[in-house]
Amino acid sequence: MTNGICRALVPAIVGLVFYGCAAKAVNTTEWGDLKADQRVLIATQRSEFKEAVVSRIVEDLENDLYYVKVIDLKRLENEPATDYDAVVVVNTCKAWRLTGGASKFVKTFPYTDKVVLLTTAGGEDWKPKSVGVDAITSASKEQKADPVAEDIVGRVRKILGPDDAN
Numbered sequence: 695m696t697n698g699i700c701r702a703l704v705p706a707i708v709g710l711v712f713y714g715c716a717a718k719a720v721n722t723t724e725w726g727d728l729k730a731d732q733r734v735l736i737a738t739q740r741s742e743f744k745e746a747v748v749s750r751i752v753e754d755l756e757n758d759l760y761y762v763k764v765i766d767l768k769r770l771e772n773e774p775a776t777d778y779d780a781v782v783v784v785n786t787c788k789a790w791r792l793t794g795g796a797s798k799f800v801k802t803f804p805y806t807d808k809v810v811l812l813t814t815a816g817g818e819d820w821k822p823k824s825v826g827v828d829a830i831t832s833a834s835k836e837q838k839a840d841p842v843a844e845d846i847v848g849r850v851r852k853i854l855g856p857d858d859a860n
C-alpha cells in the first residue's frame with residue numbers, strides 16, 4: 695500500500711516543483727522614442743518586488759525622454775546590450791550566487807561602467823563577489839521598492855551623464 699501511494703505522489707510532487715520553478719517570463723516592453731539620444735535596457739525577472747522597482751525606474755526615466763526597453767533576464771544574452779547607454783540587470787540570489795544569466799552577462803559584457811546590477815536576497819548584507827559592476831542588494835520588501843528604484847535611477851543618470859539627466 696505504501697509503495698502505491700509513493701508512486702502516485704512522486705509524479706505529483708515533481709510536477710508541483712517544476713510548476714513552481716517555471717517562473718513566467720517578463721513581457722518585452724518599450725517606452726519612448728527608439729531614436730532617443732539615451733537608451734536604457736532593463737533585464738529583469740518576474741516577482742512582485744522586482745516589477746514594482748522596474749515600474750518606478752521606467753516611470754522616472756520615461757519622464758526624462760529616454761528610450762527604455764524592459765526584457766526578461768533570460769533574453770539578455772540575445773539582446774544587443776552594447777547598443778544601449780546604460781543596462782540595468784535585476785536578478786535573484788540563489789545559493790549565494792547570481793542567477794546564471796546575470797552572472798554570465800556581468801562576466802562578459804565589455805562596458806562594465808554602463809551596468810547597474812540589482813540582486814534581491816534574503817537580506818542587504820549579502821553582496822555578490824567580484825562582479826566588476828555597480829551592484830546593489832536588497833531584500834524583496836514592499837517598503838524597499840521606492841528607495842531601491844530611486845537609487846538605481848540615480849546611478850543610471852550618473853552613467854548617462856549630468857548633461858543628459860533632468
